[in-house]
Amino acid sequence: MGLSVRIDLEGGGRIGPGKVALLRAIAAEGSISAAARTLGMSYRRAWVLVDDLNHLFAEPVVVTTIGGGQGGGAVLTATGTAVVQLYEAVQAQAAAATAAAQERLNHLRTPG
């Protein structure tokens, strides 16, 4: 039981569980390639999603550092962190507000 939300932003563009999971993984892993590996996603796919997100908001959500001993890394910006937190707030608020209707749907699910 649970709820997943997709937010269609004004002016186009969507934020859903897949993009937010990628942002969370980048914050945790410190690079796009490690985040992609963690999620079982191709590096190419992860890069396309990050590029999409970076063009969606007024400020980039992820910035990368090229080179260095570890071959570069990626971190969330303040905007990226805010996007994750606001998405999580939407998700939690939506789940709380709809618990009763979800319960009624689940009662249709199984006999009795």
Add this chain to the structure above:
Amino acid sequence: MGLSVRIDLEGGGRIGPGKVALLRAIAAEGSISAAARTLGMSYRRAWVLVDDLNHLFAEPVVVTTIGGGQGGGAVLTATGTAVVQLYEAVQAQAAAATAAAQERLNHLRTPG
């Protein structure tokens, strides 16, 4: 701007905007084939979704009538109507509960 919700039911199975749009179209059109046409979906895809939904709930959500002058039709059962109404309730409640956080996300979207 808007919110789409996907509900993961207890014991497995999902209800999202695609399946609910198909149920609404079946109710409006009176057959699976006409509903599929309206949604630009193959008949095979629509049939698979209906079959999935019919096995998801304790009672079928769609019943079909074979033959007759129009070559058979399909209607929602009481359970099917309840599923559509409860999904729409979840959608509306989730949208209302998250308006402020969605607004904050939209403020990150565009400069100013």
